[in-house]
Amino acid sequence: MEWCVSMPKIELHAHLNGSIRDSTLLELTKALIGKGVMNFSEVEHIILKYNRSLKEVFKLFDLIHILTTDHNTVTRITREVIEDFASENVVYLELRTTPKKNDSVGMSKHSYVEAVLKGLRSITSVDVDFIPHCEDSKTLFTPAPVINGHVRKKIFVRLLLSIDRRETTEAAMETVKLALEMRPYGVVGIDLSGNPSIGDWTTYLPALKFAREQGLYVTLHCGELPNSKEIKNMLDFRPQRIGHACFFEDEHWRQLKSSNIPVEICLTSNVRTMTVPSIDVHHFAHLYNAKHPLALCTDDSGVFSTCLSKEYKIAADSFGLGRREMFELSRNAVEHIFADSKVKEDLRKIFNSVAKKYGSVTTVSSLENICI
Ligand code: IMP
Ligand code: ZN
Numbered sequence: 537m538e539w540c541v542s543m544p545k546i547e548l549h550a551h552l553n554g555s556i557r558d559s560t561l562l563e564l565t566k567a568l569i570g571k572g573v574m575n576f577s578e579v580e581h582i583i584l585k586y587n588r589s590l591k592e593v594f595k596l597f598d599l600i601h602i603l604t605t606d607h608n609t610v611t612r613i614t615r616e617v618i619e620d621f622a623s624e625n626v627v628y629l630e631l632r633t634t635p636k637k638n639d640s641v642g643m644s645k646h647s648y649v650e651a652v653l654k655g656l657r658s659i660t661s662v663d664v665d666f667i668p669h670c671e672d673s674k675t676l677f678t679p680a681p682v683i684n685g686h687v688r689k690k691i692f693v694r695l696l697l698s699i700d701r702r703e704t705t706e707a708a709m710e711t712v713k714l715a716l717e718m719r720p721y722g723v724v725g726i727d728l729s730g731n732p733s734i735g736d737w738t739t740y741l742p743a744l745k746f747a748r749e750q751g752l753y754v755t756l757h758c759g760e761l762p763n764s765k766e767i768k769n770m771l772d773f774r775p776q777r778i779g780h781a782c783f784f785e786d787e788h789w790r791q792l793k794s795s796n797i798p799v800e801i802c803l804t805s806n807v808r809t810m811t812v813p814s815i816d817v818h819h820f821a822h823l824y825n826a827k828h829p830l831a832l833c834t835d836d837s838g839v840f841s842t843c844l845s846k847e848y849k850i851a852a853d854s855f856g857l858g859r860r861e862m863f864e865l866s867r868n869a870v871e872h873i874f875a876d877s878k879v880k881e882d883l884r885k886i887f888n889s890v891a892k893k894y895g896s897v898t899t900v901s902s903l904e905n906i907c908i
Contacts, residue, residue, distance in 0.1 A: 539859055540845040540852070543894065544627045544886050546869035547833055547844050549755075549779050549800035551698070551729070552610075552633035552652070553600050554836025555617040561838065564603040574602075588839075590760065590809040594731045596839060606641045607651040614655025620837070622662040622691040624845045627886050628873055632696035632727045635711055645714055649697070653721050656693060663690040666722035669878045692883070694875045695723045696755065699740050701730035708743035716750055724874040725753030725776070732760040737770065744773065753874040755800070759783045760811055771795060777872060779833075781819060782811040789822075798829035798872040803850050804842040805835035815854045824855065824865075831869035863887075863894035 565583065568574050582596050604613060614631075621629045633652060635645035643651075656666050697715045699708040715723045726747045728740055737756070744754055758770045758778040764785060770778065771791045779800040781792065792799070801820050806812040812819070823830055832847045834840070852862050867887040870880055888898045 537845065537849050539894075540848040540862070541624050543845075543848070543859075543863060543866060544625055544890065545844050545848065545866050546628045546831060546873065546883070547621055547626045548630045548777070548831045548869065548872065549802060549833035549835055550617070550621070550629065550631055551836050552613060552617060552631055553597065553604055554839045555620070555631075555834070556600060556604065556613050556838040557616055557620065558838060558841070560613065560616060561600065561603065564609065568603060586841075587808055587810075590732070590811060593809055593836075593839060600839075601636070605636050605638045605643065605648075607643060607647065607654075610648060610651040611655040611658065614652045615658050618656065618659055618664060618691065618693055619661055621844070622664075622689050624843055625689070626691060626844055628692040628694075628870070628875070628879070628883055630694050630696055630724070630874060632698050632729070634698040634700045634729070635714060645710060646717075649695075649714060649718055649723075652695065653718075656722070663688060664693055665690065665879075666693045666695075668720070668722060668724075668876055692875065692879055693722065694873070694879075695721075696725045696727045696753075696874070697723060698727040698729045699743065701728070701732065701735040701737070701740075703730075703740075705739050705742055708740045709746065712743045712747045712750075712752070715747065715752055719752075723752075725755060727755050727757070727779075729757045729779075732757060732763070737766055741773075744775075753777075755779060755874075759788070764788075771797070776874065777831075779835075780806065780811070781823075782806055784819070793826060793828060796829060798831060799823060800833045801830050802833050802835035803847055803854075804840045808840050815850065818854070820851060821855050824857075829868070829872055830865070831872055832865065858895075860895040863891070863896050867891075867896070 565579060569576055579599055582599050635648045637644055656664055697711050699711050712726060715726055748754055754775045755777040756770050756775045757780055759767045759781045762783040767784060767788050774795060777798045777800055780802060781799050803815060803818060807815055832851055834842055834844050834847055837843050848862050851857060870883045891898050
């Protein structure tokens with residue numbers, strides 16, 4: 537496990553509220569119980585359950601949202617989640633979250649995102665790069681400073697705003713407009729997520745098309761349930777990435793491969809929610825062997841008690857991959873990030889600087905590398 541932790545990693549599919557620390561979730565629950573807002577017996581079966589079905593996971597999210605949707609808590613969770621990813625050497629994190637309106641605490645979608653940004657700015661334990669570089673700035677790669685013999689960690693963070701499948705077309709459009717407004721603060725794209733058994737994804741097509749026209753990147757939760765028509769239509773839309781791809785049929789695999797859309801793979805999440813029967817039959821192996829573009833991700837590290845290092849260890853152990861292969865898998869994820877080419881270039885340098893340690897070679901760092 538040690539080398540999985542020390543290896544630089546790229547996280548492309550992490551939901552903010554799903555990545556909440558266990559200790560924070562418990563503390564917030566106790567606080568509400570203390571105020572008499574809820575009763576432990578009402579929530580213990582939701583919180584303490586280990587293997588949750590997809591349906592039960594969304595019950596837990598509803599509870600988490602009751603506990604977290606105020607400005608200070610959103611700020612706190614953002615800070616903690618980024619610190620946790622940085623502590624296991626995630627060097628680039630694309631964090632996604634659904635902007636929420638909560639009138640009872642004076643929260644709008646806009647102020648929700650402001651609270652997330654406040655969390656980003658409040659981090660002092662690691663260097664956080666979240667403001668995109670301006671066009672004419674030189675490459676910002678600077679070796680991490682050494683303080684008292686310790687190298688200070690640095691993490692690039694970019695944000696995706698999620699559209700929840702419970703929302704209306706108008707609410708989704710509001711999220712896209714907010715993402716455009718927040719671009720100077722590191723918002724790079726839009727995600728479509730939420731309970732896959734709810735709603736029709738075409739409700740969000742106008743907003744997703746608008747996002748794309750405006751140059752935002754789009755990633756879709758795709759194939760979490762067997763819904764052949766939706767999967768086909770989502771692939772026809774050609775998002776820049778998709779998450780999961782669990783219930784794909786032969787025609788979907790063909791379409792995915794011919795369009796080369798990178799897949800965010802969430803091993804533990806899929807096994808825990810039983811969208812894949814067991815790890816040994818996970819489609820990771822199929823896609824990896826086909827050299828399809830992939831990135832290992834956590835999805836909801838808090839809800840599924842995992843972290844990115846664990847996901848790499850599980851992949852290595854389950855599919856017989858060695859350190860060099862895992863390093864290459866991690867390094868290749870750089871090509872699928874939504875941040876600008878300067879960030880990509882900086883990340884390639886980070887990977888190059890440690891390649892030898894993992895039995896890999898230094899590659900020519902070039903802006904001409906193929907990017908999505
Ligand atoms: P938030 O957007 O920061 O509140 O993160 C939690 C939200 O992410 C959930 O309420 C869902 O909308 C979404 N989410 C988390 N995990 C999944 C998943 O496995 N499938 C679909 N949506 C998910
Ligand atoms: Zn997800």
